[in-house]
Amino acid sequence: MIRLCSSSVTRAELLKKVGIEFIQESVDFDEDSIKASSPKNFVYQATLGKYDANVKAFGFDEYPLLVADTVVTSQGQILRKARCEDDARNILMTQSGNITSIITCMIYQSKHIKIIDISSTDYLFSKFDMDALDAYMLSGEWRGKAGACMVEGFCKEYIKEVRGNESTAMGLNTEILKAFL
Numbered sequence: 723m724i725r726l727c728s729s730s731v732t733r734a735e736l737l738k739k740v741g742i743e744f745i746q747e748s749v750d751f752d753e754d755s756i757k758a759s760s761p762k763n764f765v766y767q768a769t770l771g772k773y774d775a776n777v778k779a780f781g782f783d784e785y786p787l788l789v790a791d792t793v794v795t796s797q798g799q800i801l802r803k804a805r806c807e808d809d810a811r812n813i814l815m816t817q818s819g820n821i822t823s824i825i826t827c828m829i830y831q832s833k834h835i836k837i838i839d840i841s842s843t844d845y846l847f848s849k850f851d852m853d854a855l856d857a858y859m860l861s862g863e864w865r866g867k868a869g870a871c872m873v874e875g876f877c878k879e880y881i882k883e884v885r886g887n888e889s890t891a892m893g894l895n896t897e898i899l900k901a902f903l
Contacts, residue, residue: 723743723744723745723785724737724742724743724744724745724785724786724787724788724830724832725744725745725746725747725776725780725782725784725785725786725787725788726744726745726746726747726748726788727747727748727749727772727773727776727780727787727788727789728746728748728772728788728789728790728893729746729748730790730893732872732892732893733790733892733893733894734746736889736892736893736894736896737894737896739896740896740899740900742896742899742900742903744788745785747780748772748776748789749775749776749778749779750775751768751771751772751774751775752771753768753771753791756768756771758800761793761795761800761823761825762825762827762840762842764793764800765791765792765793765825765826765827765840766827766840768791768793768827769789769790769791769827769828769829770829772789772790772791773787773789773829773831776789777831782831782832782833783833786830786831786832786833787829787830787831787832788828788829788830788894788899789828789829790826790827790828790829790893790894791826791827792824792825792826792827792868792893793824793825793868794817794822794823794824794825794868794869795822795823795825796816796817796820796821796822796823796869797816797820799816801813801816801817801822801868801869801870802868803865803866803867803868803870804864804865804867804870807859809870810859810864810865810870811855811859813869813870814850814855814858814864814869814870814871815850817847817850817869817871817877818847818849818850818855818880819847819848819849819850820846820847821844821845821846821847822844822845822847822869823842823843823844823845824842824843824844824845824868824869824873824890824891825840825841825842825890826840826841826842826890826891826893826894826895827839827840827841828894828895828898828899830899830902835902837898837899837902839895839898839899841886841887841890841895841898842886842890843884843885843886843887843888843890843891844883844884844885844886845873845877845881845883845884845891846881846882846883846884847877847880847881847882848880848881848882849880850880854876858871858876863875863876864876872892873888873891873892874892
């Protein structure tokens, strides 16, 4: 049994899918203060901040901790969660017809082992259909999503090529985690 220190429904589903038992509870960490020179540095700092906050709250004596964060990047830009519909549209247009990298960092800590992993999955997207993009904007499904979309949702039909693990793109590299557990 591990403690998933994330409120992400998708991360919980990934753990269920690979048969890892967990409880899900976490404390918040404010990512807005992070100053990073690269997407990998940003996601590492965010995960480390979440890790520190959750170690203080829970420790790892009762259950091992699992903390993760994900960042989306395309054309040299870190694509955070959109603040409004215009922001979401701009973020999505940055990805349309381009390579988008989804970088996930995780920290697993038990009494006996500490794992820090940064993994990346690259997607080459075809150009997004503007009518479909308009409908997606109206759906509001982009809200709360890094890069304003999920590869298992709106972006799925536009994927031309994938390099890396799907679980990484969904927020947790379960292939690496499983190997150590």
